[in-house]
Amino acid sequence: MFRHLLVPTDGSPLSQEAVSRAISFAKEAGARITFFCAVQPAPKMYYGIGAIFDAHTFATYRANMVGAANEILDAAEKFAEEAGVQCGKTLLVSEEPYEAIIEAAIHNQCDLIFMASHGRRGVSGLLLGSETQKVLTHTSIPVLVHRSN
Template sequence: MYKKILITTDGSAVSNMTACAGVAFAEQMHAEILALYVAPEYQYPVYIEIIPPSYPSEEEYRIAMQRAGAEHLQAILDAAGKRGLPCQGLTTFADSAALQIVEVAKQHDCDLIFMGSHGRSGWGQLLLGSVTNKVLSHSKLPVLVHRLIKEPAA
């Protein structure tokens, strides 16, 4: 049914557990996996006149975020490898993670976006916003939302 599934991660424990569920789902579908980590764009310090020497350059920031992305994606790559599923990891940069997820899924011809929900409701969801809700409202592809019943231990 699904040939290529986009699985997102933000590196959190909830996201990692969701990613493992996504890999298990992909195995049932015999689908290829595209694992995605969206890093925030570099921000120049606008509140000061001179950039402090300890502040990372844009190049240093990008290198650090590529490294962090690779670390976050490794669990998905390992899980897919153990199941014999083809998997590619990708780290991208964007101010809006939700829009980037939708765009990457479209660019890479994915059939499904598999992502988690932290399960916030009420004011928590309203104040924090929800990447998952934004993906649901912007994606023309099917989005499978995995919701954990119990929060993982820290």
């Protein structure tokens, strides 16, 4: 049914568990995976008139963030390859991770987004927000949500 999964990951234990489950799901379905990581741009507090910073601060920040994202994606890719699942990886710089997830799914022509959720409810879910909830409400692509016990 599903042939190409987008699996967002941030390297957290919850996200790593979702990666593992997505690989099992893809293997059973004969699907391929594109692993995805959203990279946050430099914090806005560094912008503006009168800010004092090294001329290389933004480039260094971006290089560090992209490097960390690539380490996360490389680990997921290795795990999938060991399981015999065809995969790729991609990342985007975005202030809104949920928008980047949807954009990556569309760009890579994925027919399912497989992602983790903390399962927060009530006030904590409302106050903390949820990238998963935002993806669910802003995309027409099916989303499979993995919740940890």
